Amino acid sequence: MAGTLDERRIDTRAEGSLSALRVQCMACGRTCPGDQAVSACAACGGLLDAVVALDQRLDPVAFSGALQPPRLTSGVWRYRALLPPIPEAAVVSRAEGNTPLYWDDRLTRYAGLAAGRFGVKHEGHNPTGSFKDRGMTVAISHANAVGARIVACASTGNTSASLASYAAAAGLPALVLIPAGRISGGKLGQTIAYGATVVQIDGDFDAALALLRETAGRHDVYIANSVNPFRLEGQKTIVFELLEQLGWRAPDVIALPGGNLGNTAAFGKALSEAFQVGLIDRLPQLATIQAAGAAPFAAYYANGFDHYSPVTAETVATAIKIGDPASVERARRSIETTSGFVTAVTDAEILDAKALIDRVGIGCEPASAASLAGVRKLVGDGLIAPDATVVGVLTGHVLKDVDAVVNYHLHDGDDGPRPGANRPVTIPADPDALAKVLADALQH
Numbered sequence: 001m002a003g004t005l006d007e008r009r010i011d012t013r014a015e016g017s018l019s020a021l022r023v024q025c026m027a028c029g030r031t032c033p034g035d036q037a038v039s040a041c042a043a044c045g046g047l048l049d050a051v052v053a054l055d056q057r058l059d060p061v062a063f064s065g066a067l068q069p070p071r072l073t074s075g076v077w078r079y080r081a082l083l084p085p086i087p088e089a090a091v092v093s094r095a096e097g098n099t100p101l102y103w104d105d106r107l108t109r110y111a112g113l114a115a116g117r118f119g120v121k122h123e124g125h126n127p128t129g130s131f132k133d134r135g136m137t138v139a140i141s142h143a144n145a146v147g148a149r150i151v152a153c154a155s156t157g158n159t160s161a162s163l164a165s166y167a168a169a170a171g172l173p174a175l176v177l178i179p180a181g182r183i184s185g186g187k188l189g190q191t192i193a194y195g196a197t198v199v200q201i202d203g204d205f206d207a208a209l210a211l212l213r214e215t216a217g218r219h220d221v222y223i224a225n226s227v228n229p230f231r232l233e234g235q236k237t238i239v240f241e242l243l244e245q246l247g248w249r250a251p252d253v254i255a256l257p258g259g260n261l262g263n264t265a266a267f268g269k270a271l272s273e274a275f276q277v278g279l280i281d282r283l284p285q286l287a288t289i290q291a292a293g294a295a296p297f298a299a300y301y302a303n304g305f306d307h308y309s310p311v312t313a314e315t316v317a318t319a320i321k322i323g324d325p326a327s328v329e330r331a332r333r334s335i336e337t338t339s340g341f342v343t344a345v346t347d348a349e350i351l352d353a354k355a356l357i358d359r360v361g362i363g364c365e366p367a368s369a370a371s372l373a374g375v376r377k378l379v380g381d382g383l384i385a386p387d388a389t390v391v392g393v394l395t396g397h398v399l400k401d402v403d404a405v406v407n408y409h410l411h412d413g414d415d416g417p418r419p420g421a422n423r424p425v426t427i428p429a430d431p432d433a434l435a436k437v438l439a440d441a442l443q444h
């Protein structure tokens with residue numbers, strides 16, 4: 001295994017080979033070899049799916065039994081039976097995945113659900129602090145397998161941090177395009193620290209991705225954005241792992257934030273596959289939640305998927321500040337297959353939900369809190385029943401965007417201090433002054 005921090009080998013009963021890798025166009029159905037960098041169908045330009053073995057029957061108990069140590073190292077590669085057969089020697093892993101599923105009834109009450117019905121799967125507990133690591137281990141392993149010379153992405157910050165880390169693990173150069181001045185300092189810092197070449201674009205994420213795709217067409221650059229079908233394969237394991245944590249009893253709804261819509265695409269594929277091979281006996285509904293100022297997919301859903309129009313994105317949740325998501329049609333398929341929902345929540349709703357997630361000691365970055373804000377809205381609108389079992393995905397760690405925390409708690413909103421604002425107090429180094437603070441703290 002190349003470039004891993006963990007010296008234990010990943011046990012793979014089915015040894016992969018490059019010629020076994022296949023991709024299929026979701027638009028024209030054409031199947032092509034997957035032994036090179038691919039991000040669109042050569043015939044029609046459609047979005048691609050990696051092909052995995054679905055002619056198998058996986059018994060949930062036996063499948064979970066196969067996940068005992070020593071195969072626990074990576075929470076991605078242990079689901080290898082439902083991943084493309086990338087040769088083991090090329091795998092680059094940081095022991096990603098294995099993230100917690102938390103239950104806290106303060107969140108459940110806020111969502112409007114019955115006690116014990118709302119869990120949060122915390123993907124911020126990945127090596128670089130976001131769910132992107134699950135996709136990146138597969139993308140960079142594939143890049144490694146096909147002999148890529150340089151890996152690249154456009155990003156609102158988390159993909160770039162993850163790409164930079166996994167490229168460093170693989171010993172590959174990384175090129176990152178980010179919208180100048182529009183990503184959090186923490187994410188920029190990670191990307192710089194892990195050694196990627198960072199290019200700040202005078203434009204938004206959508207312009208950065210378009211520029212990268214054009215460049216990759218002319219130069220030998222391996223794109224690791226979610227247009228890359230292999231990246232999405234790793235993100236499927238968020239769903240496999242949460243289903244396993246629920247004893248393979250599917251919840252009623254899985255809610256997640258939507259930006260470029262790669263995760264929505266991956267979740268739908270994972271659920272269909274888990275259903276097809278017999279791991280679950282029914283499909284949960286997917287609920288994709290967008291920020292109101294960056295909600296072209298919610299608008300597309302609202303008009304019955306009749307006409308799609310990109311928007312100019314604006315939201316405090318910079319991770320999902322995307323006006324023209326690359327995976328719209330794959331995400332549409334996920335929502336249609338699962339009879340799911342798409343909705344949008346305001347920045348104020350996102351920030352209030354985040355403040356509660358933080359306050360109960362779990363913590364997440366702003367975009368992640370769209371999951372809880374969206375579930376609360378869908379329950380309020382009567383679209384999710386109060387006794388439904390719902391899992392919300394928290395996509396990134398609280399430390400990803402510390403400015404958002406400080407702004408919320410230290411600065412007033414339009415209507416004065418925010419709900420639950422927690423302002424530090426400054427006192428002289430004096431016992432009486434501290435005694436007064438102590439008395440106040442005991443009142444809370």
Ligand code: F0G
Pocket residue numbers: 130132154155156157158159160226257258259260261262263264319320365367368395396
């Ligand atoms: N949450 C977080 C924390 C993200 O970083 C992203 C996407 C999303 C949700 C949305 O996921 O794009 O699959 O719909 N971040 C990308 C990036 C765009 O570049 O880091 P999606």
